[in-house]
Amino acid sequence: MQFHRFEHSAALNADFAERLIAILSEAVAERGHAFLAVSGGRTPQALFAQLASTELPWHKITITLADDRWLPADAKDSNERLVKSVLLQDKASQANFISLVTADAKAEQGADTIAQRLAAVPTFDAVILGMGEDGHTASLFPCSKELAEGLSTTADALAVNPTTAPYQRMSLSKQRLLNSRHLFLHLVGPAKLPVLNQAVAGDDVMQMPIRAFLQQPGVDIQVMFAPE
Ligand SMILES: O=C1O[C@H](COP(=O)(O)O)[C@@H](O)[C@H](O)[C@H]1O
Numbered sequence: 001m002q003f004h005r006f007e008h009s010a011a012l013n014a015d016f017a018e019r020l021i022a023i024l025s026e027a028v029a030e031r032g033h034a035f036l037a038v039s040g041g042r043t044p045q046a047l048f049a050q051l052a053s054t055e056l057p058w059h060k061i062t063i064t065l066a067d068d069r070w071l072p073a074d075a076k077d078s079n080e081r082l083v084k085s086v087l088l089q090d091k092a093s094q095a096n097f098i099s100l101v102t103a104d105a106k107a108e109q110g111a112d113t114i115a116q117r118l119a120a121v122p123t124f125d126a127v128i129l130g131m132g133e134d135g136h137t138a139s140l141f142p143c144s145k146e147l148a149e150g151l152s153t154t155a156d157a158l159a160v161n162p163t164t165a166p167y168q169r170m171s172l173s174k175q176r177l178l179n180s181r182h183l184f185l186h187l188v189g190p191a192k193l194p195v196l197n198q199a200v201a202g203d204d205v206m207q208m209p210i211r212a213f214l215q216q217p218g219v220d221i222q223v224m225f226a227p228e
Helices: 009-031 045-052 079-087 090-094 107-119 147-152 174-178 192-201
Strands: 002-005 034-038 061-065 067-069 096-098 126-129 157-160 169-172 183-188 222-226
Touching: 009 034, 009 045, 009 126, 009 183, 009 222, 045 079, 045 090, 061 079, 067 079, 079 096, 107 157, 107 169, 126 174, 147 157, 147 174, 183 192, 192 222
Parallel strands: 002 222, 034 061, 034 126, 061 096, 126 183, 183 222
Antiparallel strands: 067 169, 157 169
16 A cells, blocks of 8 residues: 555645546557546545546546446436536546446346446556545445445446445445556545554454455555545
C-alpha cells in the first residue's frame, strides 16, 4: 500500500486528477481505449467535477461504477445519477458509460444483463474504490450474506442485499475490481483515517472487506487521503 496524505481535498483532487489523466492518456495512446471504474457516494464528487473539465480523448474512454444502488438511474441516491450529472459533463460528456442497473425490480433479476455488459470490458486501467465507516468497499458490505461470494466469485458482478445500508446493490466482485492496472482508495474526512488504521491492523476480511484490497499480495493499492 502507498499512502498519500494531503492537507485538504483540493490538493488531493489536483494530484489525483493528474495521476488519472496520465493513466488514461497512456492507455489510449497504447491500446486505443481506456477503461475506468469509479465509486459513488460523497467522496468523489469534487474529483469528478475536476476531471469533467479536463481535455482528454473522452470518446475513447469508458467509465463504469464499482457499485450502484438498485434504483432508477435518475434517483437522488443513484451512483449513476452522480456520475452522469457531475463526471459525464463538459469535456467528459463524450465518454462512454456502462450502467450497473436495469429496469428489473430486483438486482438478482438484472444480474445476467450486467454480466453481459461487463464481459466486454477488458482489464481496467484504473479502479477508484471508496470506503464506508464499516469497512465496506464498492458494495461489499460486512453485514451482507453475499460477502463471501463477492470476495471469492470469478463472476464480474453480483447482487447484494445490505442489512445496515439502504437499497439493494449491484457490486463488482473483488476479482473484477482487482483486474486493473492501477488501484486507488479515495478517502476524504477525519472519520476515514481511524477506519483505515483499523483495517490495516487486522486481517479478517469478513469483518472489514476493504482489507481484501489493502492486503492483497502483489497489489500496490494507492491510498489518497485528505482529512477535510
Ligand atoms: O454506499 C457507498 O458507499 C461508499 C462510501 O461512500 P462515501 O459517501 O463515504 O464516500 C462508496 O464508495 C460506494 O460507491 C457507495 O455505493
